[in-house]
Amino acid sequence: MALLQISEPGLSPAPHEHRLAVGIDLGTTNSLVATVRNGISVVLNDENGRALLPSVVRYLADGSTRVGEAAQTVQSEDPANTIISVKRFMGRGLSDIGGVNGLPYRFVDAPGMVQLRTVAGVKSPVEVSAEILKVLRARAEAALGGSLTGAVITVPAYFDDAQRQATKDAAKLAGLNVLRLLNEPTAAAIAYGLDNAAEGLYAVYDLGGGTFDISILKLSRGVFEVLAANGNSALGGDDFDHRIYCWLLEKNGLSALGASDTRLLLTRARAAKEELTEHAETRVTAILQSGEAIDTVLARQDFHDMSQNLVARTLQPMRRALRDAGLKVEDIKGVVMVGGATRMPQVQRAVAEFFGQAPLTNLDPDKVVALGAAIQANVLAGNRGGDDWLLLDVIPLSLGIETMGGLSEKIIPRNSTIPTARAQDFTTFRDGQTAMSIHVVQGERELVSDCRSLAKFELRGIPPMVAGAARIRITFQVDADGLLNVSARELGSGVEAAITVKPSYGLSDTEITRMLQDSSQYAQDDMQLRTLREHQVEARQLLEAVQNALEQDGTELLDETEQTRIRGSMDELRALLQTDDHHAIKRAITRLNDATTAFAQARMDKSVSRALGGRKLTDLEI
Amino acid sequence: MSAPDFQQDFFQLLGLPQNFRLDNALLEQHYHALQEQVHPDKFSHLSEAERRVSMQWATRVNEAYQTLSNPAMRARYLLSLRGIDIQDENNTAMPAEFLMEQMEWREAIEEARQARDAAGLDKLEARLQHDMYGLETQLAARIDDSRDYVEAAGDVRKLRFMEKLAQEIASALDAIDTD
Numbered sequence: 001m002a003l004l005q006i007s008e009p010g011l012s013p014a015p016h017e018h019r020l021a022v023g024i025d026l027g028t029t030n031s032l033v034a035t036v037r038n039g040i041s042v043v044l045n046d047e048n049g050r051a052l053l054p055s056v057v058r059y060l061a062d063g064s065t066r067v068g069e070a071a072q073t074v075q076s077e078d079p080a081n082t083i084i085s086v087k088r089f090m091g092r093g094l095s096d097i098g099g100v101n102g103l104p105y106r107f108v109d110a111p112g113m114v115q116l117r118t119v120a121g122v123k124s125p126v127e128v129s130a131e132i133l134k135v136l137r138a139r140a141e142a143a144l145g146g147s148l149t150g151a152v153i154t155v156p157a158y159f160d161d162a163q164r165q166a167t168k169d170a171a172k173l174a175g176l177n178v179l180r181l182l183n184e185p186t187a188a189a190i191a192y193g194l195d196n197a198a199e200g201l202y203a204v205y206d207l208g209g210g211t212f213d214i215s216i217l218k219l220s221r222g223v224f225e226v227l228a229a230n231g232n233s234a235l236g237g238d239d240f241d242h243r244i245y246c247w248l249l250e251k252n253g254l255s256a257l258g259a260s261d262t263r264l265l266l267t268r269a270r271a272a273k274e275e276l277t278e279h280a281e282t283r284v285t286a287i288l289q290s291g292e293a294i295d296t297v298l299a300r301q302d303f304h305d306m307s308q309n310l311v312a313r314t315l316q317p318m319r320r321a322l323r324d325a326g327l328k329v330e331d332i333k334g335v336v337m338v339g340g341a342t343r344m345p346q347v348q349r350a351v352a353e354f355f356g357q358a359p360l361t362n363l364d365p366d367k368v369v370a371l372g373a374a375i376q377a378n379v380l381a382g383n384r385g386g387d388d389w390l391l392l393d394v395i396p397l398s399l400g401i402e403t404m405g406g407l408s409e410k411i412i413p414r415n416s417t418i419p420t421a422r423a424q425d426f427t428t429f430r431d432g433q434t435a436m437s438i439h440v441v442q443g444e445r446e447l448v449s450d451c452r453s454l455a456k457f458e459l460r461g462i463p464p465m466v467a468g469a470a471r472i473r474i475t476f477q478v479d480a481d482g483l484l485n486v487s488a489r490e491l492g493s494g495v496e497a498a499i500t501v502k503p504s505y506g507l508s509d510t511e512i513t514r515m516l517q518d519s520s521q522y523a524q525d526d527m528q529l530r531t532l533r534e535h536q537v538e539a540r541q542l543l544e545a546v547q548n549a550l551e552q553d554g555t556e557l558l559d560e561t562e563q564t565r566i567r568g569s570m571d572e573l574r575a576l577l578q579t580d581d582h583h584a585i586k587r588a589i590t591r592l593n594d595a596t597t598a599f600a601q602a603r604m605d606k607s608v609s610r611a612l613g614g615r616k617l618t619d620l621e622i
Numbered sequence: 623m624s625a626p627d628f629q630q631d632f633f634q635l636l637g638l639p640q641n642f643r644l645d646n647a648l649l650e651q652h653y654h655a656l657q658e659q660v661h662p663d664k665f666s667h668l669s670e671a672e673r674r675v676s677m678q679w680a681t682r683v684n685e686a687y688q689t690l691s692n693p694a695m696r697a698r699y700l701l702s703l704r705g706i707d708i709q710d711e712n713n714t715a716m717p718a719e720f721l722m723e724q725m726e727w728r729e730a731i732e733e734a735r736q737a738r739d740a741a742g743l744d745k746l747e748a749r750l751q752h753d754m755y756g757l758e759t760q761l762a763a764r765i766d767d768s769r770d771y772v773e774a775a776g777d778v779r780k781l782r783f784m785e786k787l788a789q790e791i792a793s794a795l796d797a798i799d800t801d
């Protein structure tokens with residue numbers, strides 16, 4: 001047997017070695033982790049051979065947690081401290097969440113995002129999600145025998161900025177380096193497309209436990225181009241369970257059940273739903289706290305009738321996505337089914353009817369998202385496989401700013417390919433005005449009050465001028481994760497107004513640090529060491545990247561002085577790596593990055609001009 | 623934080639001649655070839671400087687592709703390169719006949735929306751597409767052949783009006799679809 005190479009914990013493997021990267025599907029119901037091994041994407045199982053980790057977290061009075069199966073089996077015993085489907089609360093305020101009254105949690109209405117009071121203290125959905133991610137991270141590190149370079153975390157395509165930011169924060173809190181947030185249907189398309197060498201227009205229909213996505217993609221010669229995405233981030237298998245649950249209450253003349261009975265019946269409802277996928281009828285039995293016994297038979301047809309309008313609610317986003325893509329159903333070559341809830345026969349039938357063709361079900365709907373994410377993670381970590389491909393994704397919901405009268409003016413329309421940016425100029429309203437406030441919203445509706453408020457920020461330090469004379473250029477940049485960044489500049493004076501838009505619901509780096517410190521796992525010393533390790537890893541990767549760049553293009557693109565300057569910064573950083581001063585290392589990293597900016601631009605210019613076959617563009621006929 | 627100095631116009635960037643008539647397949651092919659080089663996915667394991675430059679370039683390439691793949695935007699951009707501002711922001715001097723037609727379109731769309739007539743809206747859309755296509759053909763002749771930029775600017779303004787109608791049809795269809 002070949003000896004396994006295991007690197008020292010916290011250190012990245014030596015240059016050119018395989019970097020450990022994973023894809024994580026952080027699902028409403030189930031979460032899983034996958035990686036690329038010997039060129040093949042595989043799901044990593046737990047020590048009992050199970051791939052799916054139930055997305056359930058139980059908090060105990062001593063501050064410890066149980067995650068997965070262990071928490072799931074006791075959920076009706078301790079419903080208030082056992083959090084299920086936490087994904088539905090990510091980036092959501094109390095008023096955004098439907099049906100909170102039926103839920104057994106003690107909600108705390110915090111600004112931006114709701115929180116939950118547990119025996120172990122008040123927890124934000126970000127912290128709960130981080131517990132799930134920590135388990136998957138540990139699973140991956142045990143299986144791969146080293147610490148991870150990074151992870152791709154998947155999110156529903158229809159997640160807005162708040163939900164994406166919350167997911168990214170959760171990953172950071174779990175100690176993961178987020179290589180990318182990837183849309184779930186896109187991940188599925190990668191796994192499916194690469195596996196089947198698919199070409200043409202495809203739809204991905206993803207109905208999971210709590211979310212619904214529809215994405216239309218064009219696959220051509222290794223390019224995965226998302227044309228349109230739509231969906232509903234609060235529609236999934238959970239809602240079908242709820243229909244059965246309501247039916248059970250009615251059938252048995254029950255009302256006002258306690259929290260643990262509610263959980264019990266919801267669990268039974270879910271089992272019944274899954275049974276009906278294979279069987280024409282199913283029997284639901286349960287013993288309530290009062291001793292009352294439930295024993296009811298549910299027929300498939302009755303279930304289909306009661307859930308008919310849930311299925312219908314997935315059709316509207318499909319029509320919209322097609323319309324946005326400028327396509328007709330006939331144009332779609334294949335429909336890929338993703339998510340456990342697509343196993344329901346009535347869903348398959350509705351999709352088949354809509355597209356006039358049987359959907360593709362030759363892949364495991366539970367795993368395909370994680371498998372695709374792992375393939376992406378492998379590429380992003382710099383482990384190049386032979387086959388190169390390109391992913392072009394979109395932002396699912398329009399971004400706008402509030403204008404007079406509470407209206408939203410769209411600045412970046414939905415389905416714009418990311419990364420994308422838009423600059424907008426503003427001026428002052430009064431003489432001598434030195435500040436102005438900007439409200440950024442997301443959504444398709446005209447009224448600001450019907451859209452999701454992303455950030456309100458104030459721009460200060462505008463030089464006093466007469467009304468209308470100032471020119472403030474605000475740039476809205478959406479990055480490849482689909483996250484918004486805003487910067488502002490006063491054009492006349494050239495003053496770069498220092499604003500960082502951290503949406504009101506997002507966590508600041510200090511908050512993340514505090515949460516990390518709070519969790520009993522990390523003592524103060526551990527934190528220091530952890531930061532040091534992170535900076536060391538970053539420094540080594542940076543040095544390697546710059547070294548490679550210099551070897552490739554240094555002599556061609558840089559003169560002697562520039563090369564010396566960069567090498568000087570590299571030596572400085574290398575020297576600091578021998579110390580344990582993480583502040584100094586971080587500063588040296590920043591300096592080296594600054595020193596190489598012009599070089600990076602020159603390198604990019606070079607590859608751009610090579611891209612179109614080395615033709616000189618100026619030679620073209622005009 | 624300095625941005626790269628983008629000297630090339632969108633046509634040069636995408637390796638296409640500066641014409642209104644366009645080889646769509648070639649545009650897409652070049653767009654993909656460029657993103658292949660500059661997309662953030664290709665740089666995520668590299669230095670922060672390289673990641674930043676990559677995002678700026680990928681953003682620029684997306685903007686170029688978006689502009690050139692849409693006929694009205696392409697025409698407007700092309701005319702601006704030739705020094706013509708189509709003044710679509712503050713132009714009231716549209717022909718009266720055209721404005722009348724616009725009103726009729728609006729009424730027809732509104733009527734279909736009220737009646738929740740999706741098939742009617744689809745028909746309106748098909749007719750609009752047909753009209754727009756006719757205008758684009760005329761625009762191609764005026765820009766690329768006769769180089770009659772003043773007339774062309776008028777066509778672009780009309781085209782942008784029609785695009786707004788197309789958006790209205792789409793949002794009417796969305797509204798009908800909302801349960």
Ligand SMILES: Nc1ncnc2c1ncn2[C@@H]1O[C@H](COP(=O)(O)OP(=O)(O)OP(=O)(O)O)[C@@H](O)[C@H]1O
Nearest residue numbers: 027028029030208209210211237274277339340341
């Ligand atoms: N055989 C089956 N028949 C019907 N439903 C099923 C079946 N198997 C799984 N499900 C349902 O699928 C849902 C879970 O699917 P999945 O694991 O894909 O969701 P998820 O990824 O956790 O959620 P999301 O993608 O919405 O965040 C649950 O509602 C579950 O009951």
Ligand SMILES: [Mg+2]
Nearest residue numbers: 027184208339
């Ligand atoms: Mg899922």
